[in-house]
Amino acid sequence: MKIATWNVNSLKVRLPQVTGWLEAWQPDVLCLQETKLEDAHFPAGQLLEAGYHSIFHGQPAYNGVAILSREPAVAVQTGWSVEGDAQARLCSATFGDIRVLNVYVPNGQSLDSEKYAYKLRWLERLHTHVEEELARWPALVLLGDFNIAPDGRDVYDPEAWGEDVLCSPAERQALQGIQSLGLHDVFRQQYPDTRAWSWWDYRAGRFRRDQGLRIDLILACSTLLPRVCNVSIDRETRAAERPSDHAPVCLLLEDGS
DNA sequence: ATGGTAGCACGGCTA
Numbered sequence: 413m414k415i416a417t418w419n420v421n422s423l424k425v426r427l428p429q430v431t432g433w434l435e436a437w438q439p440d441v442l443c444l445q446e447t448k449l450e451d452a453h454f455p456a457g458q459l460l461e462a463g464y465h466s467i468f469h470g471q472p473a474y475n476g477v478a479i480l481s482r483e484p485a486v487a488v489q490t491g492w493s494v495e496g497d498a499q500a501r502l503c504s505a506t507f508g509d510i511r512v513l514n515v516y517v518p519n520g521q522s523l524d525s526e527k528y529a530y531k532l533r534w535l536e537r538l539h540t541h542v543e544e545e546l547a548r549w550p551a552l553v554l555l556g557d558f559n560i561a562p563d564g565r566d567v568y569d570p571e572a573w574g575e576d577v578l579c580s581p582a583e584r585q586a587l588q589g590i591q592s593l594g595l596h597d598v599f600r601q602q603y604p605d606t607r608a609w610s611w612w613d614y615r616a617g618r619f620r621r622d623q624g625l626r627i628d629l630i631l632a633c634s635t636l637l638p639r640v641c642n643v644s645i646d647r648e649t650r651a652a653e654r655p656s657d658h659a660p661v662c663l664l665l666e667d668g669s
Numbered sequence: 670a671t672g673g674t675a676g677c678a679c680g681g682c683t684a
Contacts, residue, residue, distance in 0.1 A: 421675075421676070421684085422675090422676055422677080424676090424677095425675090425676070446676095446684085448676070448677070472677085473676085473677050473678075473682090473683090474677085474682090474683070474684095519683080519684055521683080521684080527683090559684090613673080613674080613684085614673080614674040614675050614684090615672075615673035615674045615675085616670095616672070616673045616674085617673080618673090618674095654675095656675095657674090657675075657684080
């Protein structure tokens, strides 16, 4: 079972790159963030021609999440379970024995912004939601664009970034709190000392100088860890023509028995 | 260098 996540920064612009990536990597499941598309404009037909079913939860211009899959999803859920959400940042589905939660965590903009307070509230809400989902689905993978670098190993210049947004203690603690429910950062588990990034700002030649952050994460519950074969960050796709500012991250799991 | 670039939508916001 191959499960991947990719913040595409507009699926309308990136559709050729996405279908190319599906062809090259052949994932069973690909979670997308920042599709920036209303549901009425989602290219489900073109993706089906490429061999993938879609579930999607979008809005005009901002946010938007989707899950593409070889097999049709079951137990699909968009947004939170009970209340509505104004911003399309979460969708979930089950494939085989695996529950997949795809998130686009708010960026937060800056520590003094109302958007940062919203980010912290959103993470609290996610904590509760993950707790509920784990009770129902023991084999769970939580993945997506977390807009949080877990620690200094995940930042090209931790001194310069300090405790700014994406690296602040409060959001890192919120992430740790969610992980304390029994979820493990599979990339970090596999590569304890590797400094690797999943996002490079378009500005200031950040990619050219390899100055990035690792904010796109795949968290797997303990029961799945023995099945982890490989985790990779596809830096080549960030280097390609007209790229998203994020690289895809891919997890390969052994099939369940 | 408190900028820079990209996307949405056509001015200014978001990242």
